[in-house]
Amino acid sequence: xxxxxxxxxxxxxxxxxxxxxxxxxxxxxxxxxxxxxxxxxxxxxxxxxxxxxxxxxxxxxxxxxxxxxxxxxxxxxxxxxxxxxxxxxxxxxxxxxxxxxxxxxxxxxxxxxxxxxxxxxxxxxxxxxxxxxxxxxxxxxxxxxxxxxxxxxxxxxxxxxxxxxxxxxxxxxxxxxxxxxxxxxxxxxxxxxxxxxx
Amino acid sequence: xxxxxxxxxxxxxxxxxxxxxxxxxxxxxxxxxxxxxxxxxxxxxxxxxxxxxxxxxxxxxxxxxxxxxxxxxxxxxxxxxxxxxxxxxxxxxxxxxxxxxxxxxxxxxxxxxxxxxxxxxxxxxxxxxxxxxxxxxxxxxxxxxxxxxxxxxxxxxxxxxxxxxxxxxxxxxxxxxxxxxxxxxxxxxxxxxxxxxxxxxxxxxxxxxxxxxxxxxxxxxxxxxxxxxxxxxxxxxxxxxxxxxxxxxxxxxxxxxxxxxxxxxxxxxxxxxxxxxxxxxxxxxxxxxxxxxxxxxxxxxxxxxxxxxxxxxxxxxxxxxxxxxxxxxxxxxxxxxxxxxxxxxxxxxxxxxxxxxxxxxxxxxxxxxxxxx
Numbered sequence: 324x325x326x327x328x329x330x331x332x333x334x335x336x337x338x339x340x341x342x343x344x345x346x347x348x349x350x351x352x353x354x355x356x357x358x359x360x361x362x363x364x365x366x367x368x369x370x371x372x373x374x375x376x377x378x379x380x381x382x383x384x385x386x387x388x389x390x391x392x393x394x395x396x397x398x399x400x401x402x403x404x405x406x407x408x409x410x411x412x413x414x415x416x417x418x419x420x421x422x423x424x425x426x427x428x429x430x431x432x433x434x435x436x437x438x439x440x441x442x443x444x445x446x447x448x449x450x451x452x453x454x455x456x457x458x459x460x461x462x463x464x465x466x467x468x469x470x471x472x473x474x475x476x477x478x479x480x481x482x483x484x485x486x487x488x489x490x491x492x493x494x495x496x497x498x499x500x501x502x503x504x505x506x507x508x509x510x511x512x513x514x515x516x517x518x519x520x521x
Numbered sequence: 522x523x524x525x526x527x528x529x530x531x532x533x534x535x536x537x538x539x540x541x542x543x544x545x546x547x548x549x550x551x552x553x554x555x556x557x558x559x560x561x562x563x564x565x566x567x568x569x570x571x572x573x574x575x576x577x578x579x580x581x582x583x584x585x586x587x588x589x590x591x592x593x594x595x596x597x598x599x600x601x602x603x604x605x606x607x608x609x610x611x612x613x614x615x616x617x618x619x620x621x622x623x624x625x626x627x628x629x630x631x632x633x634x635x636x637x638x639x640x641x642x643x644x645x646x647x648x649x650x651x652x653x654x655x656x657x658x659x660x661x662x663x664x665x666x667x668x669x670x671x672x673x674x675x676x677x678x679x680x681x682x683x684x685x686x687x688x689x690x691x692x693x694x695x696x697x698x699x700x701x702x703x704x705x706x707x708x709x710x711x712x713x714x715x716x717x718x719x720x721x722x723x724x725x726x727x728x729x730x731x732x733x734x735x736x737x738x739x740x741x742x743x744x745x746x747x748x749x750x751x752x753x754x755x756x757x758x759x760x761x762x763x764x765x766x767x768x769x770x771x772x773x774x775x776x777x778x779x780x781x782x783x784x785x786x787x788x789x790x791x792x793x794x795x796x797x798x799x800x801x802x803x804x805x806x807x808x809x810x811x812x813x814x815x816x817x818x819x820x821x822x823x824x825x826x827x828x829x830x831x832x833x834x835x836x837x838x839x840x841x842x843x844x845x846x847x848x849x850x851x852x853x854x855x856x857x858x859x860x861x862x863x864x865x866x867x868x869x870x871x872x873x874x875x876x877x878x879x880x881x882x883x884x885x886x887x888x889x890x891x892x893x894x
Contacts, residue, residue, distance in 0.1 A: 380883070385890075389860055389861075391862050402853075405853075
């Protein structure tokens with residue numbers, strides 16, 4: 324599809340990944356922005372799970388189906404391979420049982436799309452090294468005392484994890500400040516998006 | 522903006538299952554003829570695609586909206602149904618009927634048995650939620666509607682909604698079960714048993730054959746008082762009554778010192794005037810028999826296309842949120858695309874009749890997008 328200037332770069336990548344007419348589950352779908360785009364551009368059949376009531380109301384206003392619940396309990400009871408894609412975008416750093424959620428997502432989706440901020444980005448490394456402070460940048464915009472993030476992970480951490488758990492990384496996308504990059508991603512990428520299969 | 526009113530609404534009657542074709546019931550027995558009292562609001566469109574069936578709760582009736590011609594009372598969901606409201610009658614054709622077994626115009630234990638010329642009383646066959654839905658299905662057929670845009674209701678109305686989606690998934694586009702359950706829990710059965718026992722313990726009940734003598738007033742009033750306790754939450758009772766006294770001092774007698782006692786007595790004795798004790802027995806039994814769990818839910822269908830909006834209320838302890846979450850789990854297993862809200866409210870089970878603002882917002886937006894993929 325054509326590049327849309329207003330669209331968030333990670334959303335643009337995910338829309339390009341998802342095939343036409345796909346069944347999609349978005350865990351922590353927020354106000355449903357990504358799901359609306361997937362429905363609009365890829366005619367996807369979409370289901371969201373979200374905890375925040377006000378964000379859920381926005382989903383319903385936009386005609387999206389959304390379940391109130393946390394991610395861990397939201398996954399159970401779906402039959403195996405219920406969806407073509409399960410999306411975990413910008414949520415890995417907030418969930419408690421990360422390994423469980425990824426494994427369950429692989430059970431109920433043919434493919435799992437994971438997007439997260441890279442804690443090993445150059446600016447984060449420099450902040451920690453030079454100032455001795457917890458890094459704050461575009462991908463990690465919170466002070467320690469107000470952040471929803473309960474863990475920090477890097478691109479290399481995630482690749483190691485997939486290797487250890489025998490999870491296949493089908494595709495990977497790295498986003499720098501000005502768009503996609505491929506050179507030294509663990510140093511230069513602010514965000515990473517992986518497409519996983521079992 | 523002031524919303525228009527539907528004005529005076531007249532209840533209509535539909536009779537079916539005339540001999541020799543009685544309505545077959547789940548108990549194995551049959552009954553006929555059957556009359557169903559119903560009301561409609563709005564206009565059925567040319568292709569009959571805008572019909573919404575609203576199902577009432579335990580003590581409800583067909584008068585869901587508008588003003589009744591006799592005592593001018595508004596319908597029990599009047600805030601939700603009407604021009605410009607969640608179920609916008611300028612757009613939708615809304616139907617509400619009194620359940621079979623009821624006492625508000627539909628055939629029930631207080632109706633005359635044509636074979637004896639007397640009220641059925643306990644000769645009336647046991648009724649289930651599925652039987653209620655069968656009667657509604659006959660009404661919907663009679664109105665010439667092949668597919669309902671939506672079925673919705675709270676509490677027992679939610680059970681009928683689930684039963685509709687389960688028995689007739691091809692005849693329902695969307696379903697909105699509110700504050701309800703896939704099956705009655707032992708706690709819910711227990712409350713209903715105490716309710717039934719309080720009616721049957723009243724000597725005036727006369728083993729059900731009381732119609733020549735009048736209602737078992739004391740038993741029915743106590744039954745309703747129990748019900749009202751379960752409809753409220755600890756917090757809503759605190760806010761409504763606290764420990765406020767009816768008079769300034771404690772009486773040191775067994776009178777209703779506290780406002781909460783006065784409220785329950787008032788509610789109980791008012792109920793006696795408007796509801797048949799045997800209907801209360803039959804309908805509570807129908808609730809207890811209800812079980813759509815496991816294989817019973819949308820049987821023989823791997824994926825359902827019915828769109829669901831499931832709503833529960835956090836302070837509802839009669840139909841707790843976990844029961845709605847059980848519905849959502851069952852729907853996941855059927856690959857149903859489902860919206861579920863566990864709404865914040867302090868009103869307990871009564872919330873489904875009170876939290877109109879949240880319900881309006883959700884139902885309106887849900888229905889507006891119902892044809893979207």
